[in-house]
Amino acid sequence: MSNIIVLVKQVPDTNARIVVSGDRVDLSAVKKVMSPYDEFAVETALQHREAVGGEVTAITVGDSGADKVLKDAKAIGVDHIVRIDCSESLDSNALQSILAATVSELGAHAVYCGKSAADTGAGSTGPGLAERLGWASVSNSINVSFGEQLTVVTPSSGGNARLSVPLPAVVSCDKGDMKVRKPNVKGIMQAKKAKVDVRSVDIPASSVTVVAHSMPPAKPAGKSYDGGAAAAEVARLLRDEANVI
Amino acid sequence: MTETVVIAETVKGTVHPSTAELITAAQSLGSQPVVVVPCTDASAAEIAAGFVGSARVVAAKSSVFEHYDAAGWASAIDAVAPAGILVASATPQSKDLAARIAARREISVVQDVTQIEGGNLTSPIYSGKAMQTVALSGDAVVTIRPNVFEAAPTGGNSEVSIVDTTGNMATAVQEFMARASSRLDVAEANIIVSGGRGMGSPDNFVHLEKIADTLGAAVGASRAAVDTWDEIPHSMQVGQTGKTVNPNLYIAVGISGAIQHLAGMRSSKYIVAINKDADAPIFQHADYGIVATWEEALPVLESTLSSMMN
Ligand SMILES: Cc1cc2nc3c(=O)[nH]c(=O)nc-3n(C[C@H](O)[C@H](O)[C@H](O)COP(=O)(O)OP(=O)(O)OC[C@H]3O[C@@H](n4cnc5c(N)ncnc54)[C@H](O)[C@@H]3O)c2cc1C
Ligand SMILES: Nc1ncnc2c1ncn2[C@@H]1O[C@H](COP(=O)(O)O)[C@@H](O)[C@H]1O
Numbered sequence: 001m002s003n004i005i006v007l008v009k010q011v012p013d014t015n016a017r018i019v020v021s022g023d024r025v026d027l028s029a030v031k032k033v034m035s036p037y038d039e040f041a042v043e044t045a046l047q048h049r050e051a052v053g054g055e056v057t058a059i060t061v062g063d064s065g066a067d068k069v070l071k072d073a074k075a076i077g078v079d080h081i082v083r084i085d086c087s088e089s090l091d092s093n094a095l096q097s098i099l100a101a102t103v104s105e106l107g108a109h110a111v112y113c114g115k116s117a118a119d120t121g122a123g124s125t126g127p128g129l130a131e132r133l134g135w136a137s138v139s140n141s142i143n144v145s146f147g148e149q150l151t152v153v154t155p156s157s158g159g160n161a162r163l164s165v166p167l168p169a170v171v172s173c174d175k176g177d178m179k180v181r182k183p184n185v186k187g188i189m190q191a192k193k194a195k196v197d198v199r200s201v202d203i204p205a206s207s208v209t210v211v212a213h214s215m216p217p218a219k220p221a222g223k224s225y226d227g228g229a230a231a232a233e234v235a236r237l238l239r240d241e242a243n244v245i
Numbered sequence: 246m247t248e249t250v251v252i253a254e255t256v257k258g259t260v261h262p263s264t265a266e267l268i269t270a271a272q273s274l275g276s277q278p279v280v281v282v283p284c285t286d287a288s289a290a291e292i293a294a295g296f297v298g299s300a301r302v303v304a305a306k307s308s309v310f311e312h313y314d315a316a317g318w319a320s321a322i323d324a325v326a327p328a329g330i331l332v333a334s335a336t337p338q339s340k341d342l343a344a345r346i347a348a349r350r351e352i353s354v355v356q357d358v359t360q361i362e363g364g365n366l367t368s369p370i371y372s373g374k375a376m377q378t379v380a381l382s383g384d385a386v387v388t389i390r391p392n393v394f395e396a397a398p399t400g401g402n403s404e405v406s407i408v409d410t411t412g413n414m415a416t417a418v419q420e421f422m423a424r425a426s427s428r429l430d431v432a433e434a435n436i437i438v439s440g441g442r443g444m445g446s447p448d449n450f451v452h453l454e455k456i457a458d459t460l461g462a463a464v465g466a467s468r469a470a471v472d473t474w475d476e477i478p479h480s481m482q483v484g485q486t487g488k489t490v491n492p493n494l495y496i497a498v499g500i501s502g503a504i505q506h507l508a509g510m511r512s513s514k515y516i517v518a519i520n521k522d523a524d525a526p527i528f529q530h531a532d533y534g535i536v537a538t539w540e541e542a543l544p545v546l547e548s549t550l551s552s553m554m555n
Contacts, residue, residue, distance in 0.1 A: 127345045245550070
């Protein structure tokens, strides 16, 4: 019986327009969803459970609005849903120490998370959490198989590497050739009734503070050409103007 | 002044030239950096010693550095890297390593920095749809996007010390599976030629491959191409749910420029777009836009490039 944890985060829908008002992003009008890679983490956690038996707990750190992604995870098939109540934005150190304490308390054998969250794009949480727990980790997994230990395929220079990963471990998940399952009606009904286990913890201070948000610097308008023959001119400009070839 | 440490970017045992960009970034955060070179053979540190602007070079020598393992590398580097702000490259492997070293030191990590001003760090958030500027209080590990900062000049001669180190590997390699083609992966390439649904069929990617081979480039794809055609593997996908790339040159062919595709490539230094639809959003991000079908434009591009390269 394995105790498997999956980390899920609520982020703006990737189609959403991000606006900065004043010097902060304004997400009030933005639709929020589970971060895309976390869907692969949930799928991998469920496959792990199916292979060896056990239970899957989904954890998020966020405010009550984030309950929605936990319910989404429940609808797909996780057993338990936990929210660590926090409405502040945390630096990696603060976030990981909270997660490490909760994962230790739950006594997990494996933790799955997304390779990076769609808001931060960082990819820090998986490896950082593993280091704090003293566990093995693999980032950007494209395939996992389950047994006494995990076998994980991940990109490596010149191709892919197949790694033996002793448990406990943290694996951050890329898409690979995975198909994620969709919730069925029963799952959705169960998720509606499910209760989120809300936990409050002491939030450590962050040493990285946000000074400002801004829009990306506008790119100067490029040169534009009509017709395929212009490709010859563009090739010359790439050499003589841009110096990139 | 804040002490800074550069963790050299290494590829197959040699120091990657982008390490020179890390030296520039480190200097703008504090002192002249100590450059730590993870290596199995200390001669690898010679390239790092040639970059002007470092205080000294530490060849961190260990058999651990033969294959990448996050736990093993982080412990072996942590043991020899001085305290301060650590600077590494924002490549997938080094971002992983940076997060691990930061956690080991119980400090924070700031990934994908594209600008440093007055000690504040700016990086893209929401897949490049906005930027975030942060201030640090205390030490941190910082990763720097390749191809953004100017490279420190070469021709220097920094002092090199060789330090043996060791770490505990947590994972073991069962097997390396080399790519079938010798072409670079999009994550490793400085030039990428990508095709989208507009290529019409996977067979037409051969035209992109020809150009890629002329330029020593990688071939990438949009998600529509990957999802539509089995022959185009997900490993080629650039974007939100594919790879984030920062090449010097990105050539997008038959790609509309959806927000999720832009998420993966908009920070490329130069972008060329070839699309038959003048209103395709990709043109708003292109340095050089060609409104034409690929059938018209690619043969011209290919023959011009191959005569230029010879
Ligand atoms: C959660 C999520 C994640 C996503 N992740 C990604 C991702 O990682 N990467 C990604 O790319 N997309 C991603 N997408 C999909 C994205 O929204 C677009 O659907 C996709 O990028 C479109 O690919 P495309 O430009 O190749 O195809 P299309 O949008 O169909 O565009 C084809 C283009 O080709 C042009 N064209 C047609 N014929 C020719 C010709 N003969 N010569 C020249 N031009 C021609 C057309 O004018 C058109 O602009 C994601 C979507 C979602 C919802
Ligand atoms: N606040 C959070 N709550 C739960 N999981 C998180 C949170 N932040 C990050 N994660 C997990 O860590 C992954 C990587 O996030 P990041 O390190 O921010 O790129 C995400 O895809 C999630 O699986």
